[in-house]
Amino acid sequence: MTVVHGDPRARWREEPGRIFTDAAAYADFDTWHEIAAGLREATPVLEVALPGRERFLALTRHADVMEVERNPDAFTNAEASVLIRQRAAADAPPPAVTTLINMDGEDHRLHRGLINDWFKPASIRRLTDQVESLARRAVDEMAATGGECDFAVEVAMNFPLRVILSILGLPESDYPRMLRLTQELFGTEDPDFAREGSARIDPDAPDGLDAAALEVIMDFLGYFAELTASRRSSPTDDLASMVANATIGGRPLEDLETFGYYLIVATAGHDTTSSAIAGGMLALLEHPEQLAALKADPTLMANAADEIVRWVSPVKHFMRTAHAPWELSGTTIEPGDWVLLSYQSANRDAAVFSDPFRFDVRRADAGQSLGFGFGRHYCLGAHLAKLEIRALFKELVARVDDIELAGEPRLMQATLVSGPKNLPVRFTMR
Numbered sequence: 001m002t003v004v005h006g007d008p009r010a011r012w013r014e015e016p017g018r019i020f021t022d023a024a025a026y027a028d029f030d031t032w033h034e035i036a037a038g039l040r041e042a043t044p045v046l047e048v049a050l051p052g053r054e055r056f057l058a059l060t061r062h063a064d065v066m067e068v069e070r071n072p073d074a075f076t077n078a079e080a081s082v083l084i085r086q087r088a089a090a091d092a093p094p095p096a097v098t099t100l101i102n103m104d105g106e107d108h109r110l111h112r113g114l115i116n117d118w119f120k121p122a123s124i125r126r127l128t129d130q131v132e133s134l135a136r137r138a139v140d141e142m143a144a145t146g147g148e149c150d151f152a153v154e155v156a157m158n159f160p161l162r163v164i165l166s167i168l169g170l171p172e173s174d175y176p177r178m179l180r181l182t183q184e185l186f187g188t189e190d191p192d193f194a195r196e197g198s199a200r201i202d203p204d205a206p207d208g209l210d211a212a213a214l215e216v217i218m219d220f221l222g223y224f225a226e227l228t229a230s231r232r233s234s235p236t237d238d239l240a241s242m243v244a245n246a247t248i249g250g251r252p253l254e255d256l257e258t259f260g261y262y263l264i265v266a267t268a269g270h271d272t273t274s275s276a277i278a279g280g281m282l283a284l285l286e287h288p289e290q291l292a293a294l295k296a297d298p299t300l301m302a303n304a305a306d307e308i309v310r311w312v313s314p315v316k317h318f319m320r321t322a323h324a325p326w327e328l329s330g331t332t333i334e335p336g337d338w339v340l341l342s343y344q345s346a347n348r349d350a351a352v353f354s355d356p357f358r359f360d361v362r363r364a365d366a367g368q369s370l371g372f373g374f375g376r377h378y379c380l381g382a383h384l385a386k387l388e389i390r391a392l393f394k395e396l397v398a399r400v401d402d403i404e405l406a407g408e409p410r411l412m413q414a415t416l417v418s419g420p421k422n423l424p425v426r427f428t429m430r
Contacts, residue, residue, distance in 0.1 A: 008022065008024060008025075009028070009031050012025055012031065012032075012035055013035060015050070016035050016038070016039055016043075016046065017046055017047075017048030017049075017050060017058060018050065019031075019032050019035050019036065020048060020058050020083065020317065020340055020342065020415065021048070021050060021053060021083065021415065022415075023413040023414050023415050023418075024413050026316060026344075026411065026412070026413065026414060026415060026418045027410070027411040027412065027413045027418070028411075029411060032344070033344075033345075033348055033357070036060055036342065036344070036345040036348065037348065039058070039060045039345070040060045040061050040345060040348075040349060044059065044060050044061045044064060044328075044329040044331075045057055045058070045059060045064065045328055045329050045330075045331035045333075046058045046060070048340075052085060053085050053086070054085065054086045054087055054338060055338070056083070056319070056337075056338040056339065056340050057331075057333065057337055057338070057339050057340065058339075058340040058342055059328065059339060059340065059341055059342060059346075060342050060345035060346065060349075061329060061345075061346065061349055061351065062346040062347070062349035062351060062352045062353075062368075062370065063329075063349075063351065063352075064328040064329055064346075065341045065342070065343065065346040065370055065374075066346075066370070066374060067326075067328060068320055068328075068339060068341055069341070069370075069373060069374040069375045069376075069377070070374070070375055071326075072104065072375060072376045072377065073104075073105065073323070074322065074323050074324045074326060075320035075321065075322055075323070075326075075339060076104045076320060076321050076323060077101060077102055077103065077104055077108075077318070077319075077320065077321075077377065078102055078103065078104050078321075079321040079338075080319055080321070080338065081101045081102050081318055081319055081320075082101075082317070082318065082319055082416055083317060083319055083340060083415055083416070087321075087338060096256055097217065097221070097256050097259055097260050097263065098256075098257075098260050099260040099261075099263055099264040100112055100260070100261075100264055100377075100380065101264065101318070101377070108376065108377075110248055110249075111248070111257075112380065114242075114243070114246050114248065114261075115239070115242070115243065115261060115265075115380070116380070118167075118239055118242070119380050119381055119383060119384060120383070121383050124383040124384050124387055127167070127384070127387065128387065128391075130163075130166060131163055131384075131387055131388055131391045132391045132394075132395070134159060134162050134163055134166070134391075135159065135388075135391040135392045135394070135395045136395055137162075138155050138158060138159040138162075138392060138395075139155075139392075139395045139396055139399055141154070141155070141158070142154065142155050142396075142427075143399070143429045147426060147427055147428060147429075148406055148424070148425070148426045148427070149424075149425060150422055150423060150424050150425075151278060151281050151420075151423040151424075151425045152274075152278040152281075152409075152419075152420045152421055152422055152423040153421075153422065153423075155277070155278075155281075155392075156274045156275075156277040156278035156281065156419075156420075156423070157179060157183075157274045157278075158175075158179075159274075159277065159388065159392055160269070160270045160273035160274045160277065160385075160388055161175060161178060161179055161182070161270045161274070162175070163269075163273075163384070163388055164265065164266060164269040164270050165178065165266075167238070167239050167265075167269075167384075168238060168239050168240045168262070168265065168266060169236055169237075169238025169239065169240045169241065170227070170240065174223075177223070178266060178270075179270075181216060181219055181220055181223075181267075182266070182267045182270050182271050183271075184216045185216045185217070185220070185267055185271075217263070220259070220262075220263055220266075220267075221256075221259055224258070224259050224262040224263070225255055225259070227240055227244070227262070228243075228244045228255055228258050228259075231243075231244035231245065232244050232245060239265065240262070243258050243261045243262065244258055246258075264380075265381075269381050269384070269385075271314075271417050272314045272315055272379075272381075272385065272417055273314075273381075273384075273385045273388050273389070274419070275312060275314035275412070275417060275418060275419025275420075276308055276309055276312050276314045276371075276385065276389060276419065277308075277388070277389060277392055277393075278419045278420040278421075278423050279308065279311065279312030279314065279419040279420055280304075280308035280311070280312060280389060280393065281420075281423060281425070282409055282420050282423055283308065283311050283312070283359045284393075285403065285404065285405050285425070286359070287359045290304075290359060290360065290361045291397070291403075293361055293362065294361055294393065294397045295397045298394060298397065298398070300361050300362060301390045301393060301394050302386075302390060303361060303362065303363065303366055303367075304361035304389075304390075304393065305386045305389040305390050305393075306363075306366035306367050306369055306386070307359065307360060307361055307363050307366040307369075308389055309369050309371035309372065309385075309386070309389070310347045310353070310363075310366055310368075310369035310371055311347075311359050312371070312419055313343050313344040313347045313369075313370075313371050314371070314417055314418070314419050315343055315371065315372075315373075315379075315416065315417055316342070316343060316344050316414075316415060316416060316417070316418060317340050317341055317342050317343060317344070317415070317416065318340075318341050318343075318373070318377075319338060319339065319340055319341070320338075320339045320341065321336070321337070321338055321339070322334065322335055322336065322337040322338075322339060323335055343370045343371060343373070346370045347369050347370055347371060352365065352368050353365050353368065372385075398430075399429055399430050400427050400428070400429055400430070401427075401428045401429065401430050402427060402428050403425055403426070403427035403428075404425065404426055404427070405423075405424065405425060405426075406424040406425055406426035407422075407424035408424075409422060409423050409424070410422040
């Protein structure tokens with residue numbers, strides 16, 4: 001896989017911390033993992049101090065990431081849960097919009113509890129028929145292309161968004177708008193997805209990403225403000241109505257609180273899954289014996305979904321702030337330290353995964369993946385995402401005779417959520 005703009009590999013090898021901060025590094029799959037493997041061996045807790053950025057410590061080993069995930073009171077989210085250039089000052093006003101990934105303790109428990117039942121395994125099982133029907137539609141549309149398509153754009157982006165819009169109860173006429181907004185929000189670092197007219201982001205310039213993302217969030221806010229008003233005046237039985245009319249401690253949610261729920265469900269519920277599906281397809285194409293194994297034994301599909309999430313790691317990192325001294329891999333984390341949990345690196349740790357650079361749908365340890373996090377902040381939509389992955393590939397392997405790459409895949413340049421943005425394929429259907 002090649003880098004789209006230039007070849008900064010020498011710079012990443014010289015300053016390995018840049019693989020976490022440079023969006024282009026995540027679009028160079030092989031080089032990223034080569035450097036991360038060296039870090040896991042030699043410097044598993046890496047101090048990253050780069051011009052224009054706040055210092056942070058990057059954790060690359062599975063055990064260290066798990067240790068932090070198991071201790072959410074000692075390592076909190078609220079200060080800054082994703083990698084930005086600078087954390088806000090301690091006396092800065094709180095952000096106007098807060099999602100579950102920025103909450104800790106009792107606040108997190110109460111807010112997660114509002115929608116947790118919608119995403120429990122029993123609730124997700126009730127969606128099986130609906131999700132499988134949408135998977136059939138996705139493969140029908142793929143077949144209608146006549147034997148060649150961009151799988152990332154025409155299948156992997158469409159299918160998960162239709163699923164999440166149906167759960168929220170949004171009309172399909174809103175699909176193009178939601179697709180554009182989710183791509184712009186998670187793709188602000190990628191020139192193919194950045195909003196037209198926005199200033200090009202300089203990876204060494206402070207605050208560029210925040211300004212670009214804020215522009216998109218304001219558009220989301222306008223859309224969901226209208227949705228909240230509509231569901232409060234005319235509630236239905238969908239998730240949007242439940243959020244719009246929810247209460248905490250007897251008080252109704254404020255509009256900005258409802259927006260936090262919509263934002264996390266509509267965006268993370270779509271973009272992470274589409275990245276996993278596109279990345280899973282690429283892995284199967286690059287390992288045709290694994291695709292053959294799925295065709296021969298569809299009962300492998302559940303394990304294959306875990307392996308796809310491990311392999312792709314669509315969510316690349318989250319950040320935590322330390323509140324107590326803590327030793328990890330021989331390094332003492334001090335209170336106030338900002339810590340990056342590298343899920344993509346942890347999911348290639350040979351201390352946990354046998355032959356970690358082998359993609360294997362029969363992998364016995366695939367369930368150890370940290371692709372959905374762990375513990376209190378385990379991904380709310382993990383069960384839905386795995387259902388979608390299983391449903392789409394079950395339908396696909398049953399109906400496709402042959403499939404191969406029809407061009408060069410391209411990966412998204414993004415530090416938070418990424419996967420293939422273009423995956424040209426050529427195929428024949430049964």
